[in-house]
Amino acid sequence: MDTVIDELPLYWDGFTTTLALTLLSAAIALVLGTILGSFRVSPVPTLRWFGTAYVEIVRNTPLTLVFIFFVFVAPQLGWTPSGFFAPAVVALSVYTAAFVCEAVRSGINSVGLGQAEASRAIGLTFPQTLRLIVLPQAFRTVIPPLINIFIALTKNSSVAGGFFVAELFGVARQLANAHPADVIPVLVFIGVFYLIITIPAGLLAGYVERKVAFAR
Amino acid sequence: MSSILYDVAGPRTRRRTAIWSIVGALFVLGLLYLAYRQLDSRDQWDPERWQVFTDPPMGQTAEDVWRSLLVTGLGATARAAGIAAVIALTAGVLLAVLRMSASRWVSWPTTTVIEFFRGLPVVLLMFFGVIAIGLPIFWGVVFGLAVYNSAIFAEILRAGIVSLPKGQSEASYAIGLSRWQTLFTVLLPQAVRRMLPSLISQLVVLLKDTSLGFIIGYAELLRRLQTNTQFFGQRYWFQFFVVGAAIYIAVNFTLSRLAVYLEKRGTKKAAGGVARADQAQIPGTTATGMAGGADV
Structure with a gap:
């Protein structure tokens, strides 16, 4: 226990790095995933295929392999980043975007067909239909899965610890080496820091989900 | 075909779509x-x-390389995933049953345990197994996978049970089955069938997560890619990456197709049919982060 208290600054560093990694990747994945999601529901076949191919390939690839690509393979292909934080963000974003894309797509598809048909029937234009009818309804459905993706992303960011980023899991390895006698409390506390993010986010997702269920 | 975003296209829209299709193709080809x-x-x-x-x-020889990838590497991946899947499914059933227990003294602690297991990164659990419990690397990997996935399986099964029509349990109580008999002979079998697509997609996730063994030093497929590049030289990284990715995608894609096939085939044996893998989340059960999040 004393070890944990002594090493609290290191824990804090790890925690903030995990948060930075997660939030940055979440923002990029959200943008990238929404673009890919709009590809998947667009009337243009080639864009739809591109979106589908991206999702199928990335979803069936382990995150560790994506990290291997950006950390070990990319330097062979001419991309040599200065540190390990940037490739970690890129790997997490590229991976998470596929799941955001799927959430966005199923959110849009969850809006009843009659809604859009009715709005077109009363003469709303495509942008109006999208802005006034479809997206506000899709948005509600998309939020709970997006929170779940964010939770998964938080846990997934631990993979970066295996690729030289000193986030929470990286700190766990460092501390386990430094204090072999106290590994159990040291690791339990790392777990607590993860739970500080994941459990409230999970409760939030459940709450929003119930709210949405009422609204429909 | 009419869809949520657009109607059946007329001649002008068809022409416009064709033009954008070409632009899109050029964009994709440009990237490639x-x-x-x-x-x-x-x-x-x-x-x-x-x-x-x-x-x-x-x-x-070529045989040496392929053997190290497919037999030693993929074999180690499959072994860890297989054993972990069996343990996780068994423990998942147990946790689901305990969580649905009538006694608060049983259900509440089980819920807490499930929430804790679900909220932790798998790689941390693996590391805990190896460093804190002192398991050999292989069993550390199995431990991490089994602990995490048992919680996920428990939630999937519970969601399956909750989603069954109420008449199922009412009828079985009415014919005099006990609570346990109802659970094990009426509800659980249907929940498993109903949730089969979700269970399979979670098995794909489990298989993918075996690759986390790479980080704690388990000699699975990805570690084999690395040892090969260490032997032949870093300049071969891209080639080994392509082959490793192809192996993973082929295996997972086959499993995913199986899930889709089962989903489409459906089955009349489960009251209410089979739940779609991505819609297995039942609103109002507070199964937070169940299917959607777990698949990531």
């Missing part, structure tokens, strides 16, 4: 061409580099 050029500038298409899989240098 850029990637090709970048790889070419690094001589990655040089046949000599790919010969590492047909006629490798340094006194190795």
